Structures are given as C-alpha cells and as structure tokens.
Amino acid sequence: MTYVEKPTVSNVVKLDDPNVKNVSKLEVMLNTGTDIYQGACKKRGSTLKDEYRKVAGIAYMDPKDMAKLGVANWDSVTVKTDWGEVVVYAAHSRDAPHESMIFIPKGPWANVIVSPETYCCNDPTYKGIDATVEKSDDEVLLMADLMRSVYKKYVNKDKNVSELPSLGEMPVYRKK
Incomplete structure (x- = not known):
C-alpha cells in the first residue's frame, strides 16, 4: 500500500439493518476541503x-446515511446541487457520526457541483451547500x-462525448 492509498473504514452499519429506513434520495449538506491524500496525489x-x-472523486458519508441509500464503500453515487451533478465513490467517513x-x-x-460565484470575496462557497x-x-x-464530459475539453464540438473512448491515464496534449 502506498502512502496515498486510504484504508477504508469497515462497515459500521449493516446494509440490512431493520432500524434503517431505506430512501432513494438523501438530502445532505455538502462540504468540500483539502484532504491529505488528495493533496499528496x-x-x-x-x-x-x-x-x-x-x-x-469520493464522498465521505455517515455510515447510517450510506445504509439508508443501500450503498457500501466504493459504490457509485450521484451528488447533485443547483450548479451541477457528478458521480463519485461513496465511503464511510472516519469522522462519523455526522448524518446528512x-x-x-x-x-x-x-468543482462540478460548487457555485462559481465568489460574492466579491474571490473565493467560491465550498461549504454548507445543499445537495x-x-x-x-x-x-x-x-x-x-x-x-x-463537463467542460467539453479535448473534444470537437460536433462529437457526442459519451460515445468517445476513455482518455485513460495518458496525458492529453493538443496539437498546434
């Protein structure tokens, strides 16, 4: 394991816990910020x-919230705000409990789901976002x-982005 690989938190709440009410959509408050592992990469x-x-590309969630949605570590979830939506991995937060x-x-x-508006302070709102x-x-x-996909980078305007093959892990350069 390298220093950037995160050990996942073990499942705290069983997905079949009878005390957890299942929902298809969860209303949450989104906070973003620096993470040591993301920074190292x-x-x-x-x-x-x-x-x-x-x-x-990960959303750290309270284990009870994950159980409500029926997701486990490394399952995909869609996070939506007023500014966009993005698919990320779900993972149990080490800082639980913090439901919702x-x-x-x-x-x-x-960046896909935070407001680009800076409200005259030169910094977008990164915390307390309804999602x-x-x-x-x-x-x-x-x-x-x-x-x-989001910003239409590395693609001609007439191409359908979803039909293109993955760019993979290779650097992308534009020919001049």
Missing part, C-alpha cells in the same frame, strides 16, 4: 491516474474524462 503529479480518482452531511475533497469532482445523493450505476470518471 496532486503534489506528485498523479492527477490523471486512477489513484487520484480514488482519493478525490457529506465531504468531497477539493478537486475536479467537487442530494442518490445511488448510481454510472462509473466514476477519470479526471481527463470528467473534464471532457
């Missing part, structure tokens, strides 16, 4: 790799694929 230049997706709150490390996945979380069958995209 970024500093060493691993942002195009799968390891970055696993440390930055999720944490997504700063990075491309969080919903739903279980998803979609794949968590690698960073290059996310950029291509």
Whole structure:
C-alpha cells in the first residue's frame, strides 16, 4: 500500500439493518476541503491516474446515511446541487457520526457541483451547500474524462462525448 492509498473504514452499519429506513434520495449538506491524500496525489503529479480518482472523486458519508441509500464503500453515487451533478465513490467517513452531511475533497469532482460565484470575496462557497445523493450505476470518471464530459475539453464540438473512448491515464496534449 502506498502512502496515498486510504484504508477504508469497515462497515459500521449493516446494509440490512431493520432500524434503517431505506430512501432513494438523501438530502445532505455538502462540504468540500483539502484532504491529505488528495493533496499528496496532486503534489506528485498523479492527477490523471486512477489513484487520484480514488482519493478525490469520493464522498465521505455517515455510515447510517450510506445504509439508508443501500450503498457500501466504493459504490457509485450521484451528488447533485443547483450548479451541477457528478458521480463519485461513496465511503464511510472516519469522522462519523455526522448524518446528512457529506465531504468531497477539493478537486475536479467537487468543482462540478460548487457555485462559481465568489460574492466579491474571490473565493467560491465550498461549504454548507445543499445537495442530494442518490445511488448510481454510472462509473466514476477519470479526471481527463470528467473534464471532457463537463467542460467539453479535448473534444470537437460536433462529437457526442459519451460515445468517445476513455482518455485513460495518458496525458492529453493538443496539437498546434
């Protein structure tokens, strides 16, 4: 295990716990911020790799909230806000209990769903954002694929992004 691989927290609540009411959509407060593992990947230049997706494309959730949705560690969930939606991995938070709150490390996945408005302070709102979380069958995209999908990077305007093959972990360069 490298220093950037996170040990997951063991399942605290069984998914079949009779005391947990199952829901298809969970209303939560989204907080984003720096994470030591995400920062380590970024500093060493691993942002195009799968390891970055696993440390930055993730939503840390309270185990009871995960049980309500019927998701386990490394299942995909869709997080939606007024500014967008993104598919990330779900993982039990080490800081539980904090029901109805999720944490997504700063990075491309969080940027898709936070407000770009800075309200004259030169900093977007990264905390206290109303969001919903739903279980998803979609794949968590690698960073290059996310950029291509959301911001239409690395693609001609006339192409359907969802039909293109993955950019994978290779650097993407544009020919001049």
